[in-house]
Structure formats: structure tokens, C-alpha cells
Amino acid sequence: xxxxxxxxxxxxxxxxxxxxxxVPVLFISSILCWSYYAYVTQLCLLSMxxxxxxxxxxxxxxxxxxxxxxxxWKTIFTLPMNPSKEFHLSYADKELLERExxxxxxxxxxxRAAKDLPIYTRTMSGAIRYCDRCQLVKPDRCHHCxxxxxxxxxxxxxxxxxxxxxxxxxxxxxxxxxxxxxxxxLFIAATDLQYFxxxxxxxxxxxxxxxxxxxxxxAAAMFSVSxxxxxxxxxxxxxxxxxxxxxxxxxxxxxxxxxxxxxxxxSKNLRQVFGDEKKYWLLPVFTSLGDGxxxxxxxxxxxxxxxxxxxxxxxxxxxxxxxxxxxxxxDSQSHLLTDTQSWxxxxxxxxxxxxxxxxxxxxxxxxx
Numbered sequence: 001x002x003x004x005x006x007x008x009x010x011x012x013x014x015x016x017x018x019x020x021x022x023v024p025v026l027f028i029s030s031i032l033c034w035s036y037y038a039y040v041t042q043l044c045l046l047s048m049x050x051x052x053x054x055x056x057x058x059x060x061x062x063x064x065x066x067x068x069x070x071x072x073w074k075t076i077f078t079l080p081m082n083p084s085k086e087f088h089l090s091y092a093d094k095e096l097l098e099r100e101x102x103x104x105x106x107x108x109x110x111x112r113a114a115k116d117l118p119i120y121t122r123t124m125s126g127a128i129r130y131c132d133r134c135q136l137v138k139p140d141r142c143h144h145c146x147x148x149x150x151x152x153x154x155x156x157x158x159x160x161x162x163x164x165x166x167x168x169x170x171x172x173x174x175x176x177x178x179x180x181x182x183x184x185x186l187f188i189a190a191t192d193l194q195y196f197x198x199x200x201x202x203x204x205x206x207x208x209x210x211x212x213x214x215x216x217x218x219a220a221a222m223f224s225v226s227x228x229x230x231x232x233x234x235x236x237x238x239x240x241x242x243x244x245x246x247x248x249x250x251x252x253x254x255x256x257x258x259x260x261x262x263x264x265x266x267s268k269n270l271r272q273v274f275g276d277e278k279k280y281w282l283l284p285v286f287t288s289l290g291d292g293x294x295x296x297x298x299x300x301x302x303x304x305x306x307x308x309x310x311x312x313x314x315x316x317x318x319x320x321x322x323x324x325x326x327x328x329x330x331d332s333q334s335h336l337l338t339d340t341q342s343w344x345x346x347x348x349x350x351x352x353x354x355x356x357x358x359x360x361x362x363x364x365x366x367x368x
Contacts, residue, residue, distance in 0.1 A: 021147075024160045025076065035219065036065065038212040039188055046209050047195055057191050064184045071176040071284040076162045078170040080145075081153040081292050088136045089113055113137055118294040121251050121261075139293040141262070143245055153292035156243040168292035172273055173284045175238065178231040185227060189220040241269040253299065261297050 039061060048054045089097070093109050100106050114128050114137050121140045123129055129138040134151045138144075143155040145165050154168035166174045196217040199210050237247060241263040250259035263269060272295075274280075275287030 021160070021163045025163050028072075028161060031219070032069070035188065035216060038216045039192075042209040042212040043192060043195060043216065046207075047213065060187065061191075064180060064187050067284075068177070068180040068184045071173055071180050072162070074173040074284040075159075075166070075170050075177045076164055078164070078173060078286075080148065080150070080155075080165040080167045081169040083134075083136050083139050083142055083151055083153065084291075084293055087117060087139055087293070088134075094135060110137065120253055120297060120299070122254060124252060126252075126254070140295055141243065141246070141251070142293075154243060154295075155245060156237075157245065168288065168290075169286070172286065172288055175231075175234055175273070176282070176284050178227060178234060182224060182227040182231050185220040185224040189217060189224055192217045192220065238273050239266050239269055241272060253297075255299075258299070261299060262295055263298055264296060 040058065044054050044058050044061070048057065089109075090113075093113060096109055097106060100109070110128050110130060117137060117139075119128065119137065119140060121129065129142075130136070131138055131144050131151050133144060133149065136151060138151060139153065141154040142151050144151045145155060145158050147158045148165050150165075152165045152167040154171070156166040156171055156174070158165050159174070162174070162177075164170065192213060195213045199214050237244065240260065242259075246259075246262075250257045251261050252258075253261055264272070272289050275289060277287060280287045
């Protein structure tokens with residue numbers, strides 16, 4: 001009876017943890033609901049006397065509010081994408097792993113599993129990145145989230161404020177959430193400022209509205225400062241085509257560490273997140289390019305052990321870009337990977353590419 005009891009306690013603990021993870025989301029939601037009441041009712045309807053000012057402020061406020069809530073909702077409830085089945089070990093390989101001791105036999109299993117996959121990054125020791133918990137070979141830029149207990153494609157970080165992993169499937173939504181929440185706070189602070197000044201000069205009637213107006217300004221100003229720094233940081237990451245994890249630990253390729261290995265130049269970096277159709281850039285709808293499993297790099301020379309360029313691509317681009325053969329990209333996405341225009345970083349990385357042609361012995365290291 002001890003084992004079932006322990007399992008019951010473990011399940012109850014996990015359920016409690018899952019509930020606690022929603023506390024930051026509930027906090028943000030409650031602040032948002034209060035700000036709606038304070039701005040619309042107490043400030044616009046009860047404190048503003050000019051009808052034109054009321055109308056303009058209410059229309060603009062609801063526009064920012066709608067975009068803020070929409071992008072926040074999409075960031076929270078968009079499921080993170082996981083590696084496709086091609087990266088998972090087969091049942092036979094899993095059985096072999098259980099029987100074989102760690103050593104050359106296991107290395108051969110991983111070598112066979114990874115040889116047809118578009119994998120160009122390595123661990124610090126030069127080994128193939130493998131996840132023991134998910135039992136898969138990690139795609140480039142994929143990492144295992146200890147909170148979600150899953151491997152997440154192009155993982156940026158696990159954000160407690162959205163109770164979700166920010167990665168390939170929702171990174172655009174997260175950026176828009178930061179942008180619209182910042183605009184929301186700046187708009188409130190700007191339009192509330194004159195009434196906040198009246199509060200200190202006794203220009204407002206002594207009602208409960210004056211306290212809502214005061215705290216509304218303080219909250220909007222405080223969140224504006226923190227959001228501006230966070231949004232600015234992620235704008236820099238997008239311009240460099242880096243994730244938060246890659247900013248702290250640069251990706252490692254066969255030729256060594258390269259902090260700008262995935263950077264294709266500002267324009268291409270921006271399009272990789274927001275897509276080619278600019279009319280959708282400011283809307284929280286998915287338009288990011290690619291499949292999340294493979295990414296073009298600025299490296300001149302590909303890994304000689306990896307898959308070759310698919311038939312149909314211009315031969316002049318085969319050493320510049322990587323495509324994932326099992327998943328053909330849409331026409332609107334594929335030209336980013338097949339553009340014959342040289343990368344802005346190509347001259348700086350030409351010598352690195354020559355080193356990348358070396359073929360050291362392949363080792364395997366498990367990573368979680």
C-alpha cells in the first residue's frame with residue numbers, strides 16, 4: 001500500500017504545482033481588470049468633462065486594450081511545438097540503448113539516428129545533443145524545459161507571467177504582448193498625467209476617483225519602465241536572431257562556438273520571426289517562417305556528414321542555407337532560405353566555414 005500512497009501524494013503535489021503556476025497569470029489579469037475599471041469608469045466617465053476628450057480616449061484605450069488582451073491570450077494558450085517524429089529514436093534503437101553499455105556502441109546508435117537530420121549544433125564537448133528524458137536527438141535551437149518536461153522548438157525561456165514556454169510557436173505573440181502592454185501603459189500614463197497633477201494640486205473633487213487616478217498613474221509608469229527594458233532587450237535579440245538562451249550561451253557548431261551563427265542580417269532576422277507579409281506583422285497571428293526544426297545559418301560550409309541540399313535549389317546556395325527535407329516550406333517561406341543574396345556576415349565567417357569542414361570523431365553526450 002505504500003507505493004500507491006506515494007504515487008497519490010506525488011500526483012497531488014503536481015496538481016498543486018500546476019495551480020500555483022497560474023498565480024502570476026491571475027495577478028496580471030486582476031491588474032488588467034482593475035485598470036479597465038479605473039480608466040474607463042473613474043477617469044473617462046466620471047472625471048473627464050470634455051466630451052471630445054472622452055470619446056478619443058475611450059476609442060484609443062479600447063484599441064490598445066484589445067490588442068494587449070489578444071496577444072496575451074495567444075502567448076498563454078498557444079501550445080509550444082515539440083520535435084517531430086523524425087528526431088525521436090525508433091523502438092529498436094531504444095531497445096538497443098537499454099542493452100548496450102555506454103561507449104562506442106551507443107555512439108553508433110546516435111550517429112545512425114542523426115546522420116539524415118539537419119543538425120548542425122553540438123554540445124560543448126562536440127557531441128550530438130540528445131535528450132534522455134524525451135529520448136530524441138535535439139533539433140538545432142531546441143532545449144528541454146524542466147517545467148513543461150518537454151523539448152521545445154527554438155526555446156527562448158519559460159515565462160511564469162504567461163505560464164508557458166516561449167518558443168518557435170508563440171515567440172511572435174510574446175513580442176507583440178510586450179509591445180502592446182508597453183503601449184497600453186504609456187497611453188494610460190500620458191492621458192492620466194494631467195489628472196494626476198490635479199490630484200496633488202487639489203484640483204479634483206474629493207471622491208474615490210482621485211485614488212484610482214493616482215494609483216493608475218503609478219502602476220502604468222512603473223510597468224512602463226520594466227516593460228520598456230524587456231521589450232528593448234527582445235528587439236535586440238530579434239535583430240541578432242538569438243534566443244534568450246543563446247544570448248547567455250552561444251550555440252556551438254562543428255567548427256566551434258559562434259554567437260552569430262544563425263544571424264542572416266537584420267531584414268532576414270526580422271522576417272524569420274514576423275514573416276514576409278507585413279500586413280500581419282502587428283497582429284497576433286502565426287506568420288513565422290520555417291518549421292522550427294531546421295534553420296538557415298550564415299556558415300559558409302555545411303557539415304559534410306549532414307543531409308545534402310534538396311534537389312531544385314540553386315547550386316550557388318547549397319553551402320549557405322539548410323532545409324529540412326521531410327517538411328517542404330511554403331513558397332512564401334522558402335525564399336528566405338534560398339535567397340542568392342550573400343549574407344551580411346558571410347565575409348566574417350568565411351574562415352570559420354573552412355574549419356567547419358574538418359570531420360573530428362563523432363561523440364555523443366546526453367543533455368537535458
